[in-house]
Amino acid sequence: MRDSYQEELNEVLGDLVGVAGAVSVSVRNATRALLDADIHLAEGVISGDSQIDAACSGVEDHAFSLLALQAPVAGELRMMVATLRMVSELERTGDLAAHIAKIARMRYPESAVPDGLRANFVRMGEVAQKIVTIAGQALKERDVALARDLLEQDQEMDDLRRSQFRTLLGTDWPYGVEAAVDVALLGRYFERIADHAVSLARRVVFVVTGEYPDEDVWAQADREPAGHSWPVTPATH
């Protein structure tokens, strides 16, 4: 009885790690589709998102039934509760990657990224991929130190976004309103991808140690970049 329960717990964790891997690929491909104006890659990310969603539902159902039937406690309880939260972080990250791919598709054959912000978006894409990959690795290896390292990476993401805003709100913005909207949305998507990864990493720390990391420090990761205001906040959470 308990043996098969252990197997099932490992299965849930394995499936969650699998979802994290798929999401990481999705973020990478969406970034490339955006920067290279690659319509095929963009289509792949958009259609692949429904598979990620299905895998997420699978993990959720499995965790739910283990909670109901096996009444896990202590470390196993933390794992299951955190799994239910982490899977929704991952699902949301997959959605955001699909949003990025949709903007790339909409502007095809042009690139949705204006030349003047290309370097900025290249770096944003790199940081997003890195954060998502590290979060997945921290989850897979239950590596608290790795999870804590994410904070620094997220700080760079916030700095990049702040710099985008400066360009965007400058009096000499040459690319028109449409491009401005794209940039604002894309920046928001990448930033949220990083935030979800940080949140996932916090839960890894919780699973392993039973405590959330220092709230003050980690709360900064979720804060909006300072020094700007933008009238429209896209409906992403």
Add this chain to the structure above:
Amino acid sequence: MAQAIEVSDLDIYYGDFLAVQGVSMAIRPRSVTAFIGPSGCGKSTFLRTLNRMHEVIPGAKVRGTVTIGGQDIYASAVDPVAVRRKIGMVFQRPNPFPTMSIYDNVLAGARLNSRRLSRSEADTIVERSLSGANLWNEVKDRLGKPGMGLSGGQQQRLCIARAIAVSPEVLLMDEPCSALDPISTSAIEDLIHELKKDYTIVIVTHNMQQAARVSDETGFFNLKAAGEPGHLVEFDATEQMFTKPSLPETEAYISGRFG
């Protein structure tokens, strides 16, 4: 008056055999403390030292101190019967006195303890105790009927009524629900929750979910090894024990992984 229990460095013997070693803990008044652990780890044995019932077995003895309300219950001048009068006990199997009515069962302890009770005093104690045990409404019209005619869950509540009829300071319960169905179990658990307003309750249970549901603090007992004495592994707030125990041994036991 509910009293605090302080146990310090208690060793419990059956003859020469050391059954439980080195238990120290502080049990708060008006709280529920649960003991969990595998069979044979000494949790029931330990419970029975708290009202000096352990020494009823020939050769059984203890070393160390147990104080209840600041008083050493093993001090030489203390009469064990006086200790048991202040500390009620409820057992695994409901054990109403078979020849007695419901009414007389409730009064059994009170009659042993005191001078003759007047009819009105007796009536008051019976109603108060049965109400306290959440049984009054079910039996008030048949108080003269035998206690054995009740259902298992009702019999157990009758035993609780009998235990609280003498106004004890502490209530010990040794697996009080293990012979009961889930509905009766739930009734007893609700009752435990109410009783802790007035009593210090210590409960031994094999049902870890029950420990999690009813207790404020949980102690985990285990054997050091086969043939070795039992000992208290970890003692902490119940929520802590079930979400983030300090020791891997505790985590393994409550998660159902053994060895």
